[in-house]
Structures are given as C-alpha cells and as structure tokens.
Amino acid sequence: MIKTPYLLFLGDAPDQLAAKVAQGVKDWRPEFAIGQFRMEGCNADMGPPDMGLQEAIAAGCKTLVIGVANRGGVISPAWKKVLVQALEEGLDIASGLHNLLRDEADLVAVAEACGRELHDVRIPSVKYPIANGVKRTGKRCLAVGTDCSVGKMYTALSMEREMHARGLNATFRATGQTGILITGDGVPLDAVIADFMAGSIEYLTPDNDADHWDLIEGQGSLFHVSYSGVTMALIHGGQPDALILCHEPTRAHMRGLPGYKLPSLKALNDLALELAKVANPACHVVGISVNTQHMAEDEARTYLASLEREFRLPATDPFRFGAGKLVDALVQGDQYALAG
Amino acid sequence: MIKTPYLLFLGDAPDQLAAKVAQGVKDWRPEFAIGQFRMEGCNADMGPPDMGLQEAIAAGCKTLVIGVANRGGVISPAWKKVLVQALEEGLDIASGLHNLLRDEADLVAVAEACGRELHDVRIPSVKYPIANGVKRTGKRCLAVGTDCSVGKMYTALSMEREMHARGLNATFRATGQTGILITGDGVPLDAVIADFMAGSIEYLTPDNDADHWDLIEGQGSLFHVSYSGVTMALIHGGQPDALILCHEPTRAHMRGLPGYKLPSLKALNDLALELAKVANPACHVVGISVNTQHMAEDEARTYLASLEREFRLPATDPFRFGAGKLVDALVQGDQYALAG
Numbered sequence: 001m002i003k004t005p006y007l008l009f010l011g012d013a014p015d016q017l018a019a020k021v022a023q024g025v026k027d028w029r030p031e032f033a034i035g036q037f038r039m040e041g042c043n044a045d046m047g048p049p050d051m052g053l054q055e056a057i058a059a060g061c062k063t064l065v066i067g068v069a070n071r072g073g074v075i076s077p078a079w080k081k082v083l084v085q086a087l088e089e090g091l092d093i094a095s096g097l098h099n100l101l102r103d104e105a106d107l108v109a110v111a112e113a114c115g116r117e118l119h120d121v122r123i124p125s126v127k128y129p130i131a132n133g134v135k136r137t138g139k140r141c142l143a144v145g146t147d148c149s150v151g152k153m154y155t156a157l158s159m160e161r162e163m164h165a166r167g168l169n170a171t172f173r174a175t176g177q178t179g180i181l182i183t184g185d186g187v188p189l190d191a192v193i194a195d196f197m198a199g200s201i202e203y204l205t206p207d208n209d210a211d212h213w214d215l216i217e218g219q220g221s222l223f224h225v226s227y228s229g230v231t232m233a234l235i236h237g238g239q240p241d242a243l244i245l246c247h248e249p250t251r252a253h254m255r256g257l258p259g260y261k262l263p264s265l266k267a268l269n270d271l272a273l274e275l276a277k278v279a280n281p282a283c284h285v286v287g288i289s290v291n292t293q294h295m296a297e298d299e300a301r302t303y304l305a306s307l308e309r310e311f312r313l314p315a316t317d318p319f320r321f322g323a324g325k326l327v328d329a330l331v332q333g334d335q336y337a338l339a340g
Numbered sequence: 341m342i343k344t345p346y347l348l349f350l351g352d353a354p355d356q357l358a359a360k361v362a363q364g365v366k367d368w369r370p371e372f373a374i375g376q377f378r379m380e381g382c383n384a385d386m387g388p389p390d391m392g393l394q395e396a397i398a399a400g401c402k403t404l405v406i407g408v409a410n411r412g413g414v415i416s417p418a419w420k421k422v423l424v425q426a427l428e429e430g431l432d433i434a435s436g437l438h439n440l441l442r443d444e445a446d447l448v449a450v451a452e453a454c455g456r457e458l459h460d461v462r463i464p465s466v467k468y469p470i471a472n473g474v475k476r477t478g479k480r481c482l483a484v485g486t487d488c489s490v491g492k493m494y495t496a497l498s499m500e501r502e503m504h505a506r507g508l509n510a511t512f513r514a515t516g517q518t519g520i521l522i523t524g525d526g527v528p529l530d531a532v533i534a535d536f537m538a539g540s541i542e543y544l545t546p547d548n549d550a551d552h553w554d555l556i557e558g559q560g561s562l563f564h565v566s567y568s569g570v571t572m573a574l575i576h577g578g579q580p581d582a583l584i585l586c587h588e589p590t591r592a593h594m595r596g597l598p599g600y601k602l603p604s605l606k607a608l609n610d611l612a613l614e615l616a617k618v619a620n621p622a623c624h625v626v627g628i629s630v631n632t633q634h635m636a637e638d639e640a641r642t643y644l645a646s647l648e649r650e651f652r653l654p655a656t657d658p659f660r661f662g663a664g665k666l667v668d669a670l671v672q673g674d675q676y677a678l679a680g
Contacts, residue, residue: 131566133597190535197534197569222572225619226471229537229573236565257473260618271614278600279565 002094002119002184003062004029007051007086008036011079013044013068021096022046022067024182028157028172032184034059036067039078044068053082053089063119065181066095074099083107087116094119096177121180124192124200131198131237133279138208141330142240143218143289144272146262148227148255150248151291151319152218153179158323159244159330160215168331170213173204175234179217189219189230197230201237213330216240222271223263224254235272239279242330243272245313248291249303265307286329288315342434342459342524343402344369347391347426348376351419353384353408361436362386362407364522368497368512372524374399376407379418384408393422393429403459405521406435414439423447427456434459436517461520464532464540471538471577473619478548481670482580483558483629484612486602488567488595490588491631491659492558493519495666498658499584500555502667510553513544515574519557529559529570537570541577553670556580562611563603564594575612579619582670583612585653588631589643605647626669628655 008022016023026033026046035051038044046067051059064086070076075083075097083093083101087110095101101118102108111118119125141159143152156172157179163170172179174186187200205214216238220227247265254260263271269285276283288307292300300317307315314325348362356363366373366386375391378384386407391399404426410416415423415437423433427450435441441458442448451458459465481499483492496512497519503510512519514526527540545554556578560567587605594600603611609625616623628647632640640657647655654665 133565133600135599190533192534193530194532194534194537194570194573195530195567198566222615223618225473225576225579226538227535228576228615228618229569229571230534231569232562232572233534233569236568239565259475260473263618274611275562275568278563278568278603 002065002181003092004184005032005034005061006063006065007053007056007061007091008033008046008048008067009064009082010036010038010042010044010046011066011068011070012039012041016044019044019046019068021065021178021181024178025065025067028161028182034061037064037082039082053086053091057090061091063092063094066093066097067181070097075104080104080106084110087111087114090114090116092117092119094121094181096121096181098122121177122188122191124188126200126203128187128192128196128200128203130195131202133236133239135239135280136202136205136207137210138212138214139241140205140214140216140238141242141244141286142216142234142238143244143246144231144235144268145218145221145246146223146265146268147221147248147251148224150246151289152246155244155246155289155318155323155326156215156217158318159326162323162327163213166327168213168327169209169211170215173214173216175201175204175217175219186217189234190227194229197233198237201234205238218246221254222268222275223260225257225260232275235275236279240276240283241280242286243276243283244326245269245272245285245288246291247288250294265311269311285313287313287326289326290315290317292317292320342405342521343432344524345372345374345401346403346405347393347396347401347431348373348386348388348407349404349422350376350378350382350384350386351406351408351410352379352381356384359384359386359408361405361518361521364518365405365407368501368522374401377404377422379422393426393431397430401431403432403434406433406437407521410437415444420444420446424450427451427454430454430456432457432459434461434521436461436521438462461517462528462531464528466540466543468527468532468536468540468543470535471542473576473579475579475620476542476545476547477550478552478554479581480545480554480556480578481582481584481626482556482574482578483584483586484571484575484608485558485561485586486563486605486608487561487588487591488564490586491629492586495584495586495629495658495663496555496557497522498663499666499670502663503553503555506667508553508667508671509549509551510555513554513556515541515544515557515559526557529574530567534569537573538577541574545578558586561594562608562615563600565597565600572615575615576619580616580623581620582626583616583623584666585609585612585625585628586631587628590634605651609651625653627653627666629666630655630657632657632660
C-alpha cells in the first residue's frame with residue numbers, strides 16, 4: 001500500500017492531458033491531493049497549492065506521486081534531481097511509468113540509504129495465490145465492457161462516490177495502474193502471471209461485511225482478443241454478485257483491432273452473465289453504463305431510454321448524468337428480467 | 341529452442357511415475373531419447389540404453405533433460421555433481437523443476453564458463469508481443485476441456501502422430517512444461533504475464549502452409565475458475581479453425597475445486613465455439629476426445645456411441661482406441677451439425 005496523502009509531481013507536463021494520473025487523484029481522492037510540484041515549462045495545473053518538498057512534508061505528505069506521463073520513456077535528469085531530493089527529504093515515490101523506479105540505480109541507492117519506499121505500480125508487489133473459488137462474504141460488483149477503454153474505471157469510481165454519499169459500505173478496488181495510484185492500493189492485473197490472475201482478484205476482494213460492496217475495476221473485454229483472458233480472470237476471481245455493462249456506442253471497431261467489430265450489448269450481457277454464473281450462480285446484470293461523450297445530449301438521452309426499454313435495466317452515462325440509477329439498482333437488488 | 345536429441349536424466353527416481361517427463365519424451369519423441377542416465381537407487385527405466393555423459397555425447401546427445409520430479413523442491417547434491425559434469429562435458433541442461441537451474445549459482449557459473457545453455461521451461465525465454473488478432477495462414481486445432489487434466493495434451497500429441505503417419509502436414513504446439521520438454525519448444529503459458537498471453541499463442545502458431553495444421557495443446561478449462569483466463573487466451577490467441585472437446589466423465593467435481601461441478605459437454609461445446617468465433621467466425625467443433633481410463637471397455641464404447649448420437653460428432657478415447665476418428669474429421673473438414 002502506498003502511504004497517503006500525496007504530493008502530485010507534474011514535472012514539465014506540456015498540458016493538462018499529460019497529467020492524467022494527477023487529474024485522477026484530484027478528481028477521485030481530493031483528500032490525498034494536498035499539494036502539487038511543478039517544474040519549469042509545466043503547463044498543467046491540478047488546483048492544489050504549489051509546494052516545495054519540505055513544505056509538502058510539513059503539510060503531511062507521505063508520497064510523491066508521479067502524476068504525469070514522461071516523454072521518450074526515460075526519467076529525465078531534471079526530474080531525477082527532484083526525485084532524489086524528495087527521497088532525501090522524507091517522501092516515498094510512487095510511479096506508473098513504463099521505465100521503473102527500481103531500475104534507476106541512484107534512486108534505489110538513495111531510497112535504501114534513507115529508508116524510503118519506491119512503488120512501481122505496474123509491477124505486482126505481492127505473491128498472489130492460485131484462486132480457490134471459495135465463496136466469500138460481502139458483495140461484489142464488476143464492470144464489464146463491450147470493448148477496452150469504454151469507461152469501466154470511471155463507472156466504478158462514480159458508483160463508489162455515490163454510495164459513500166448515501167452512507168453505504170463500499171470500496172473501489174483498483175486493477176490497473178491509474179486506479180492503484182489514485183487509491184493507493186490494488187492489483188496491476190495486466191502484469192500478473194497467468195496462473196495467478198484469478199487468485200489476485202480473490203486476494204483483492206476478500207471476505208467482508210455482509211452489506212459491503214466491492215466495486216471492482218474492470219479490464220479489457222471478453223470480446224477483445226488481446227486481453228480477454230484478463231477479463232475472464234476478473235469474472236471468475238471476482239465472483240461478482242452484480243455486473244454493470246459498459247459501452248461506447250460510436251466506436252467503429254474494437255480498440256486497436258481494425259478487423260474486429262464491437263459486440264452488441266445483448267451479446268455482452270448474455271456471455272458475461274453465463275461466465276459469471278460459473279463462479280456465482282446468483283449473479284445478475286443490474287445496469288448499463290454508456291460513455292456518451294461523442295453524442296449530443298438529446299441524442300444520448302434518447303439512446304439511453306431505448307436501452308432501458310430493450311433491456312429493462314437502468315441505463316445512464318455516469319459522467320454526464322450521475323451514477324445514481326446504477327446505485328439504486330445495485331442496492332435495491334431488483335431482479336430485472338432481460339427482455340428476450 | 342532446446343537442442344535435440346536428449347540424454348534422459350532419471351536421477352534417483354523412486355518409480356516409473358516419478359519420471360513422467362522422461363516417459364513423455366520416450367512415448368512421443370522416441371527419436372530424441374537416445375540414452376538414459378540413472379543414479380544409484382533409481383527404480384525407473386525408460387528403455388533406451390544407459391549411458392555415461394561422455395558416451396551420450398559421443399552418441400550425439402545435445403541436452404541433458406531432467407526427466408524426473410525431484411523431492412523436496414531442491415536439487416540434491418548428488419544430482420548437482422552430475423549436472424555440473426554434464427555442462428563441463430558438453431551438454432546443455434533442460435528442466436521443468438519448480439526450483440530453477442538459473443538460481444543455482446554453481447550451474448550458472450559452469451554453464452557460462454563452458455558456453456552451455458540452461459533451459460528452465462517453466463519460465464518464458466521470449467518477450468512475447470501483445471496479440472494483434474490478425475488472421476494467419478495455415479490451420480489450427482485446439483483441444484478444450486470440461487476440466488483441467490482431462491487429456492488435452494495426449495489428444496493433440498496422438499492426433500499429430502496419426503497425421504504424420506498419414507503423411508499430413510501438422511505440428512504439435514506445446515503450451516506447458518511437459519510438452520515443451522517433449523518437443524524441445526513451446527510457450528509456458530501459465531507463466532506468461534497476463535497482457536501477453538494471447539500474443540504468446542499468436543507467436544507460437546505463426547503463418548504457415550495452407551495445408552498445415554497446428555495442433556495446439558490446451559490448458560485449463562473455461563469452467564475452471566482458477567485458470568479460465570489462460571484457456572480464454574488460448575482460444576483468442578490461437579484463433580482455431582477446429583476445436584476438439586475433451587472430457588473425463590467420472591469426475592465428481594472440478595479438479596482442485598470441491599464446490600464446482602463439471603459442465604456438460606454440450607455447455608462446453610456451445611461456450612467454446614461462441615468464444616472461438618470472436619477470433620475466427622469459421623471455427624467449428626470437429627470431435628470429442630474422452631478419457632475413459634476409469635470405465636470398462638464396453639462401458640466406454642457405449643458411452644462414446646451415445647455421445648456420437650447426441651452430438652453427431654466422432655467421439656473416441658485416443659489412448660484406448662486411437663486418434664483416427666478425430667483426424668478423419670479434421671482433414672475431411674466435415675461440417676457436422678450439432679443436434680439441438
């Protein structure tokens with residue numbers, strides 16, 4: 001687990017988009033985003049006060065989070081100077097960069113000398129078990145998508161926020177690097193060794209209170225041939241009680257696979273539910289989350305209404321219209337019946 | 341790739357069963373099994389002549405294959421002496437043991453000094469790509485099972501043998517450590533990192549002659565919650581043209597999962613075919629391979645006949661009755677229709 005709160009390191013981010021990770025922390029765990037550290041040439045601004053390293057430590061920061069994608073795949077000398085100083089001053093460092101902190105000899109040496117931790121969230125830090133399939137207490141909800149990158153993380157995070165606002169017992173469970181950096185914990189599932197994938201999700205979502213919901217971040221898609229095995233492990237390791245179907249209706253083809261068309265939401269519903277029932281016969285689909293960013297508002301509302309009629313399930317875009325409908329469906333445990 | 345032929349190292353194997361890997365080489369690649377090396381206390385005998393290290397090298401052996409499961413998870417000092425000598429004399433070493441050759445400092449040092457290779461087949465030696473899903477030339481057949489360990493490797497190897505006997509163009513593609521040691525090449529799929537699973541199978545089964553069949557070794561089961569993600573990656577990375585359904589009808593529950601019943605062959609047929617069609621819409625199920633070892637012969641024949649009536653597919657136990665029926669179905673490309 002990464003110690004919180006954070007100092008968000010924006011480096012020399014050329015624009016706001018390059019600081020996607022920092023933006024995620026600011027949006028979803030604002031209480032972790034105590035300060036930001038910006039270097040010369042930085043054009044991003046996440047909002048929290050600019051702080052020097054000592055100032056951040058005085059404010060209670062425990063970890064410097066690299067909140068920006070670097071250019072060219074190397075940690076620049078300019079960054080390096082700040083990172084070494086941060087370790088010396090008393091901060092751990094967490095990063096989701098492709099090039100690992102642990103491969104930088106100077107960072108490793110300083111971290112060891114100063115007793116600090118380097119967190120490379122792309123790489124598992126736990127020896128996960130092989131899944132045993134035993135039914136766990138508490139409840140679990142998993143977002144599954146017709147494709148990759150259709151809003152599964154956003155859906156789960158927005159449901160968690162809505163549930164907390166209602167005083168409900170729920171935890172977002174991160175399965176990718178951005179989610180791990182946002183929340184300080186999780187499983188980097190795409191980097192887990194094949195035999196331990198489902199076991200890592202069992203580990204991530206252990207026995208819990210009877211009224212507790214794990215909101216598990218989805219990955220990949222059952223219909224995406226590059227990553228479908230990862231999705232399968234989430235379904236069987238997560239043994240969800242509830243599925244949320246996620247979709248982006250304007251895609252011409254599967255992400256990164258020009259030869260592959262998207263499946264229908266009906267196909268996703270049927271396949272995901274059949275597979276989920278292997279691990280949990282009581283599983284049901286509770287709602288549909290649509291990323292409508294490429295649709296006009298009236299077009300989006302019309303489309304969502306048509307899905308609700310077709311599937312007899314609540315359908316919304318949680319970014320545009322809130323996650324309330326999805327949470328209603330989850331907590332009411334309504335037994336929607338799928339229309340033929 | 342592991343250099344062949346082999347000297348089969350049986351060590352101090354207490355019985356024939358402990359030398360399963362050596363038995364596999366002897367059964368399926370007898371031309372690789374030039375000699376065996378037995379130590380004091382060895383109660384296994386694979387049949388090829390006993391040879392010393394120099395004798396084996398003179399006979400053309402290139403690699404000493406550890407053909408026995410060791411006790412207690414460590415390479416014993418008695419073994420170590422032989423292994424070091426083998427490297428010095430001129431043999432590579434290949435092993436599927438849990439404890440890795442590469443973690444034995446003395447073996448690593450001698451191998452480097454002598455220019456020999458250490459093959460730990462449990463660990464990938466290749467940086468596999470992410471799957472791109474592009475259709476490849478040549479044809480592929482994949483064995484899928486209702487459960488783990490129902491005879492998928494045996495089915496594929498026996499089909500390869502039958503196809504070679506008929507002069508057909510076919511290659512068994514190993515996806516597990518035993519298969520890799522038997523054939524000298526393959527992908528240790530259970531040890532591949534999640535994101536690269538499907539890509540590793542694309543790598544294993546590249547473009548080939550139009551009349552060539554890859555016979556891909558199956559792993560796990562879509563219905564086995566511990567390993568289903570691995571099976572999924574095989575189906576989507578392998579983009580099979582043909583599926584063989586594998587089953588062991590006397591199992592009380594899924595292997596290692598007391599709470600999980602086996603699915604029906606019909607359920608396997610429908611699910612595997614639906615998933616395979618995502619990557620290859622032309623895929624069809626060509627036959628059923630049943631492990632009937634716990635049934636009397638007449639009982640087995642009656643059961644197989646009932647499956648043939650139910651599924652309108654050839655059904656056999658390749659160990660007991662040969663793989664001829666499965667190969668007939670594969671090469672005739674018969675379009676069997678599944679009875680409702």
